[in-house]
Amino acid sequence: MRRTTSRKYELSLAKQTTLFFASLSLSPSRTHTRTYARQSGRKTDQGIFCLHTHCLVILSLPGFWAVIASHLERENEKVVQVSSLAMTSDMYKERISALLKVIQATKIVKEDNIPCKIEEGLYLGSLGAANNRSALKSLNITHILTIAISLAPAHPNDFIYKIVEVPDREDITITQYFDECFAFIDEARARGGGVLIHCFAGRSRSVTVVVGYLMFKNGMSFMEALEYVKTKRPVASPNCGFMLQLQEYERSLRASRTGTVLEPEKCCSSL
Numbered sequence: 001m002r003r004t005t006s007r008k009y010e011l012s013l014a015k016q017t018t019l020f021f022a023s024l025s026l027s028p029s030r031t032h033t034r035t036y037a038r039q040s041g042r043k044t045d046q047g048i049f050c051l052h053t054h055c056l057v058i059l060s061l062p063g064f065w066a067v068i069a070s071h072l073e074r075e076n077e078k079v080v081q082v083s084s085l086a087m088t089s090d091m092y093k094e095r096i097s098a099l100l101k102v103i104q105a106t107k108i109v110k111e112d113n114i115p116c117k118i119e120e121g122l123y124l125g126s127l128g129a130a131n132n133r134s135a136l137k138s139l140n141i142t143h144i145l146t147i148a149i150s151l152a153p154a155h156p157n158d159f160i161y162k163i164v165e166v167p168d169r170e171d172i173t174i175t176q177y178f179d180e181c182f183a184f185i186d187e188a189r190a191r192g193g194g195v196l197i198h199c200f201a202g203r204s205r206s207v208t209v210v211v212g213y214l215m216f217k218n219g220m221s222f223m224e225a226l227e228y229v230k231t232k233r234p235v236a237s238p239n240c241g242f243m244l245q246l247q248e249y250e251r252s253l254r255a256s257r258t259g260t261v262l263e264p265e266k267c268c269s270s271l
Contacts, residue, residue, distance in 0.1 A: 115139060115196050116233040121189040124210050124233050126202030130154055142193030145184055147177075147205040160188070168204045170241025175249050181209050182216060207236040212249055219257075222250040 113128035114135055123129070123141060130136075130144055131154045144153070146163045153161045162184045164177050181197075188195035199205035207229060214225040226246070230236045238246065 112202065115141065116202075118210055118214075118229060118232050121194040122185065122210070122213070123194060123196045124202060124206055124229065124236075125196055125198045127151065127198065127200050129196060129202065130198045133158060136196065140194050141196050142191065143184065143188035143195040145181060145195055145197045145206075145209070146199070147174075147181070147197065147209055148199045151200065166199075166205055168199065168239060170239050172241065173245065174205065174208050174242055175212065175245045178209070178212050178216070178249070182213055185213055201235075202233065203235050204238045204242060207233070208238045208242040208246060211236075211238070211246055215246070215250060215253060222246045 112126045113132040115123035115125040115129040143160045197206045211225045
């Protein structure tokens with residue numbers, strides 16, 4: 001009986017996965033939505049909602065990723081024989097990656113939505129914190145500094161925004177944006193308000209800016225500033241490239257203040 005039930009589940013999962021891949025190949029036009037609605041047995045006027053919601057539900061089903069892996073493996077085998085299928089396989093991967101980002105964003109907005117106070121008027125957080133209007137208002141946050149790609153202001157009529165488009169990559173020179181970021185932070189605090197610095201997850205880009213600001217404003221060393229931020233936001237973890245840049249920034253600050261220069265670090269593995 002248990003084996004029969006398991007087999008039924010596998011067949012159901014296979015059917016749902018087929019619909020999922022069908023939806024991946026569709027753009028959200030009305031014609032495609034009707035097709036998906038007919039296949040899934042849902043009303044046409046709920047098509048767009050159902051398509052997106054259904055995909056997210058399927059992603060959480062036990063065994064789904066095993067099916068995905070098997071499917072992509074089969075697709076990759078076909079690519080050896082038919083090169084045109086490479087684009088199809090890449091498309092699936094891109095769509096799945098996009099859906100995973102949606103799921104991650106949803107989780108962040110729901111679970112990580114409280115700004116972390118670093119010091120008076122200075123807050124650090126994620127996309128979730130930037131979307132939490134009531135929390136932002138209660139903390140007297142008036143300015144929001146977004147260090148990310150493709151994150152539009154959530155409440156443009158309620159806060160003053162500055163967006164610095166920086167991808168979370170080790171080869172990006174984030175320190176080149178420090179001066180304008182620090183000026184924006186100082187402006188918010190000078191007006192008696194507060195500023196939230198955030199990126200997507202509130203771990204790398206925004207942390208790098210906050211650590212740099214503490215080094216510049218409070219005279220902290222790189223490690224002092226990073227460890228202090230971690231006491232306020234334990235998930236803080238700039239990527240290795242940003243860590244090296246903060247070390248170099250520490251050397252430049254010390255050179256300008258004391259006339260001495262630190263020996264360059266060769267890696268950040270010990271950080």
